[in-house]
Amino acid sequence: MGLRINQNIAAQNAYRNLSVTDSQMSKSLEKLSSGFRINRAADDAAGLSISEGLRSQIGGLKVAVRNTQDGVSVAQTAEGALNEVTSILQRMRDLAVQTSNSGATDSEAAKASNKELQQLNAELDRIGDTTAFGKSKLLGGAFGATKQTDIAGATAQSADDITTAIAAVTSGTDITFEISEVAGKTLDGTGTNPAPISVTVTADDLKNATTGQDVASAFNEKIASALKSAGFQGTEVSMSARTKMADDGSGTGTTAPMTTFQLSGSGEFATDLTAFGISADYEDVEGGNSGKFQVGANRTENISINIGAVDSETLGTATLDLTTDPEVAIDVLDKAIQSVSDSRASLGAFQNRFEHTINNLNVAVENLSASESRIRDTDMAQEMVSFTRAQILTQAGTSMLSQANQSAQNVLSLLR
Numbered sequence: 001m002g003l004r005i006n007q008n009i010a011a012q013n014a015y016r017n018l019s020v021t022d023s024q025m026s027k028s029l030e031k032l033s034s035g036f037r038i039n040r041a042a043d044d045a046a047g048l049s050i051s052e053g054l055r056s057q058i059g060g061l062k063v064a065v066r067n068t069q070d071g072v073s074v075a076q077t078a079e080g081a082l083n084e085v086t087s088i089l090q091r092m093r094d095l096a097v098q099t100s101n102s103g104a105t106d107s108e109a110a111k112a113s114n115k116e117l118q119q120l121n122a123e124l125d126r127i128g129d130t131t132a133f134g135k136s137k138l139l140g141g142a143f144g145a146t147k148q149t150d151i152a153g154a155t156a157q158s159a160d161d162i163t164t165a166i167a168a169v170t171s172g173t174d175i176t177f178e179i180s181e182v183a184g185k186t187l188d189g190t191g192t193n194p195a196p197i198s199v200t201v202t203a204d205d206l207k208n209a210t211t212g213q214d215v216a217s218a219f220n221e222k223i224a225s226a227l228k229s230a231g232f233q234g235t236e237v238s239m240s241a242r243t244k245m246a247d248d249g250s251g252t253g254t255t256a257p258m259t260t261f262q263l264s265g266s267g268e269f270a271t272d273l274t275a276f277g278i279s280a281d282y283e284d285v286e287g288g289n290s291g292k293f294q295v296g297a298n299r300t301e302n303i304s305i306n307i308g309a310v311d312s313e314t315l316g317t318a319t320l321d322l323t324t325d326p327e328v329a330i331d332v333l334d335k336a337i338q339s340v341s342d343s344r345a346s347l348g349a350f351q352n353r354f355e356h357t358i359n360n361l362n363v364a365v366e367n368l369s370a371s372e373s374r375i376r377d378t379d380m381a382q383e384m385v386s387f388t389r390a391q392i393l394t395q396a397g398t399s400m401l402s403q404a405n406q407s408a409q410n411v412l413s414l415l416r
Contacts, residue, residue: 005411011404018397025390031378032387038376047375054372060297061365068358071293071303075351078138078307081131082344085310088120088127089340092317093333099326107323114322117329121312121320128311136289141240141264141309144291147284148264156246156258157276162212165276170203175276181268182227182236183292183304199226212241212259213316213335215276235306235346237265239278242313257319265306266290295357303357305350308343315339 030039038044038051095113099105105113128139136143157165169175178196180187189195205218216239224234239261246258261278291305312318315336320329 005408008404008408010407011401014397014401014404018394018401021390021393021397025387025394028383028387028390031383032380035378035380036376037378037383044375051372051376054368054375057297058365058368058372061361061368064295064297064301065358065361065365067293068295068354068361071295071305071354072351072358074133074138074293074305075347075354077133078131078143079344079347079351081127081139082310082340082347085124085127086337086340086344088124089315089317089333089337092117092120092320093330093337096320096322096326096329096333099322100330110323110326113326117317117320117322121317124310124312124315124317128309128314138307139310141262141307141314142288144235144266144304144306145264145288146266146290147268148262148288156260157212158246158256158258159211162215162259162276163210166206166209166215169201169206172203174203175201179223179226179237179268182230182232183266194230197226197230199223211316211332211335212243212261213314213339215239216241216261217339233304235265235304237263238306238308239263240308240314241316242309243316244313244318266304293354295354295361303350303353305347307347310340310343 031037038048041048095117099110099113129137131137131139142148176198178187178198180196182197186193187196199222201219201222205222206215209215209218219239223237223239227236228234241259241261243257243259246256261276263278291307292302293305294302296302308314316332317336320332322329
């Protein structure tokens with residue numbers, strides 16, 4: 001091996017190794033200072049792609065937890081208002097039972113009880129109109145309904161009309177209709193669309209129905225069952241009956257109660273239900289709320305709540321008169337109390353479901369965060385080993401580069 005001065009190969013070799021070691025130490029410093037193993041796509045392209053997907057899921061799930069907590073709050077707010085509605089109905093029933101004691105109650109006492117009943121009806125209407133979460137009214141019948149029948153186009157029916165319509169069904173004429181759209185999903189049996197959902201209301205379903213509220217309840221049971229069988233939640237479409245005193249043209253009303261049926265929800269019907277005063281024409285609910293809560297990180301992961309209207313007309317108490325027939329009032333109020341109790345039970349079930357959803361989401365966030373951490377975060381102990389190795393090699397490389405640069409000085413001794 002000769003001595004050459006134009007090319008100091010030893011120095012070049014030491015410099016190359018020192019450059020590699022210095023780059024490794026810089027990367028270790030970056031990982032240790034940032035806490036991330038992947039600071040740029042070049043660090044781990046596949047790992048970056050996977051971890052970004054996990055980050056999207058984790059972020060979405062954290063927001064979904066807050067969304068679901070809002071759902072709990074909505075259910076609690078509505079159920080709290082219905083609790084007071086139940087108290088009002090119980091007081092109204094007490095008045096009806098008291099007034100039914102005709103042996104000890106004179107006409108003046110009955111009138112006094114009836115005045116309190118009408119004030120309680122007014123309070124029912126006020127609660128139904130003002131109960132809200134933010135600016136979304138909860139008990140007005142529009143929460144969870146994006147479409148409803150145009151009531152103005154439906155035919156109001158007297159009690160006799162309802163009896164006639166029920167008689168038509170109980171005589172053997174079943175009512176069959178189809179739901180052609182649910183929650184924005186068209187059901188027409190074409191392409192990938194499923195077939196329309198068929199609902200049939202039979203004579204047995206209406207055998208105990210005597211009022212419009214009874215009819216609506218029977219329809220709702222069949223509608224919910226059909227929706228659930230088709231894979232839906234069961235609350236997307238519902239019927240309600242509104243009973244009030246009919247207007248006689250003078251604006252004072254008559255003593256004849258009139259009932260109008262209404263279909264509402266995130267769906268459409270393809271049918272003719274004119275026998276029950278239901279129009280087939282739909283319109284968007286003014287100021288309606290879809291009642292949909294996004295409880296997952298992905299598009300289709302949601303839970304919908306449909307809260308029916310709660311007021312004196314919907315509960316059937318608007319037409320009660322304790323001065324004429326308090327015993328009938330007892331039956332009507334029993335049905336109204338049961339109706340509100342069913343609504344409260346439904347809201348309680350939704351609240352429990354939301355709370356379980358929150359627990360599940362939090363577990364998912366925890367597990368996905370651990371997965372993302374394993375891919376993206378720095379193992380500090382392991383990286384310190386690499387950093388210490390690079391630090392020692394850098395110091396050694398610097399020293400060896402200095403020695404290699406000095407080795408060429410030996411040539412000068414040959415010139416002496």
